[in-house]
Amino acid sequence: MKYLTEFRNGEIARKIAREITQITTRPWKIMEVCGGQTHSIIKNGIDQMLPPGIEMIHGPGCPVCVTPLELIDKALAIASQPGVIFCSFGDMLRVPGTDSDLFQVKGRGGDVRVVYSPLDAVDLAVKNPGKQVVFFGVGFETTAPANAMSVHLAKRRGLTNFSLLVSHVLVPPAIAAIMSSPGNQVQAFLAAGHVCSVMGYWQYPPLAEKFRVPIVVTGFEPLDLLEGIRRAVAQLESGRHEVENAYSRVVTFDGNQAAQKLLAEVFEVTDRAWRGIGVIPKSGWRLSADYRAFDAEERFHITGIHTEESALCRAGDVLRGAIKPAQCAAFGRECTPRHPLGATMVSSEGACAAYYNYGRFLSAEDLASAGSAITGATNG
């Protein structure tokens, strides 16, 4: 696939890794914000290719993971109602609520549907005028334009049976919160490339300045990630703290103006609770007054939600980068993708899921030595 496969070239990847090794003189901790980047790092073993001093700390860039438990429980309540078609992206299906998840609601007869695009949900509303269609609008700035367009189109078509259950979260406030939290060890950021393709990176220079951290806009393929890491290390080694764009084939400083225009019309900034982290001020989007009529929370008035997280789950610590998934006592035992205690174990962008699905329950040494069997030793 053009503009994808070339950025997975193993030989070039190893070259960039060698460069990083050559310029690294001290240990550094770098956070990749986006869960998609975490998955790519773990799946491709990028972290195995870095010199021992460089540690990747996995950030809270998993919107599914940070959707508040209360909202999950509300989603379950709405999806359980007759006459409702509840639509969401695939990985929301098994995110644990207090008692249940969407998968189980579906198993009990709820009309829960996985869609590829929010426009599919609008289509369902047009085709099912007798039902209320609800779309679970979860995501960072990358997904917001799609959700904005779906609600905008629903309004233009005058649909009365379409609504959005909104939980949008924003990256720059999260970076600020992480850098401000006591015990923070992050020294540089890889900013989320596709979030920046929408928003540009004009929001980051004040952050780089205030917290004196290098911020490198980075893509998702192995070469992009390694290059982003290389530039972050180069800055750290030379004491700089600037904003750089290492994903320039897709990201510009100003970002996508057309998208930002509709976003400003459909959404407004609000405080948001991040599951496992707490409330981060002005870190989310909700529907603006003009579009409030399409807000599912207002339309459905769910009450009586009593939330309770698992006592064992340490998703919050994982999301803040305080621990790696394998350091959680429940990892791989009480908590697996089959039986998740927290969202980070089921989301396609969750760090715990990445570690589990790509087999990171072997220690680093064991995993590396498994390779001795592959490179030709016939010890059997």
Place this chain on the structure above:
Amino acid sequence: MANDLKVAAAHAVKEAPDFSNWTCPLPLADYPTIVMGHGGGGKLGSELVEHLFLPAFRNPALENLGDAAVLEAGGARLALSTDSFVVQPLFFPGGSIGELAVNGTVNDLAVSGADPKFLSASFILEEGFSLAQLAAIVDAMAKSAETAGVKIVTGDTKVVERGHGDGCYITTAGVGVMRAGIQVGPHRVQPNDAIIVSGTMGDHGMAIMSVREGLEFESPIRSDCAALNGMIAQILDAVGPSVHAMRDPTRGGLASTLNEIAQSSNVGIVIDEASVHVRDEVHSACELLGLDPVYVANEGKAVFFVAPESADRVLSILRAHPLGKDAARIGHATAEHKRMLVARTTMGANRVIPVMIGEQLPRIC
């Protein structure tokens, strides 16, 4: 009268099984109803087998959990296998539920080391299902049976009311004669055994997904559905005793098959991802849908676990056969990291490919 029926029903349904006796620490109690994942060929499905079916039906022939049961009856060694087909959509590029129903069971017998001989075919049809479609399906079954050299000798037809079935479900059961001197089974793989696949991975699953998701292609992905007994017979004729295990990687794909074998034989498995062939369109479709080709179903491929000294011979026989042109050696079994499947990625790093949890793709076959 209605009351009597209700009482009878209440008596018939036992209380929920007592899960406390089950050895698995995370029992089915979490999901007291069947979910789609139970049909996926992954961990959920195998839990159902281990904790519900096995204990109830307990007998040695069943516990082998191979693709077919190997039985002794009247002095003959026979293999018996059954499969149900609930694929949606019924017709897809490269085939239909008809071809699947015949080839699926033929292949299960063939990879168990048997020559498939006879099939039964049971149909559950939904009221209102098109007779023209049924005729097309039946015709496909007849042609597939002829190609495979098997006869469909008995069957059954039931009809359910409109809305209680998806057009057509088919169940086939097959009987084959075990080939003399052949002992294959998921538990027979040894460290150093070479692992060979007969062709490209992921074709069938992505052919189905392309229809379901409305994906269009420049060159459409066609299901690889095919009967493998001819090709397998050639392998067994040439190097029979060297073949320790064979599997057709259907639901759950290559990764599920390799993990199952690793568990059954208590060996580790190592593969080189670069050597697993995937068609460009399949690769692109997987990329688009966020799927991993190693977990995607195949319906016309086999995985062989052979003694290393026979690997080259197996490869050349496969590549000379129309169904094995893209055969490749992809890895080997090892005494290290037992029960675990490790892959070297194209980056040169290692990753563990775990057992799939539920279903990646529902109703693929």
Place this chain on the structure above:
Amino acid sequence: MCLAIPGRVEAITTDGMIRVGRVNFGGVVKNVCLDYVPEVVVGDYTIVHVGFAISKIDEATAEQTLADFRALGVLDEELATEDEAFARAAKAPQSRCPDGSCSNETCACESGSANSLGAPGPSHLGTGDNTSPSSANPAAPKP
């Protein structure tokens, strides 16, 4: 959810409400909403996320980035010391087969077996990249 992949716009129409592009992702063709990329025309490449194009790919920049990557380390290799050259040679592959038992001539990975359906030959898992095999182990840190 940051899953966004590149595709080539092959045709542009409208469904009455939005601008729709037929986008080709490595052989898979899908309809995509182009309202956020009004500057995109047929033949352009774009990044698509959940059915929406969110950015045009600047092809010149992409090619330059790849060229920069390929140029990386070239100078380094030319100036390599004897030790490094030896270490590199020691890690060069003898064969690609996982158990090292086959020669390059018979190795499946090297065979250019044609696809019997006439479609392009199968790519290797995870990439269509057919660069020559190289060492599995990244270079150890310099002392």
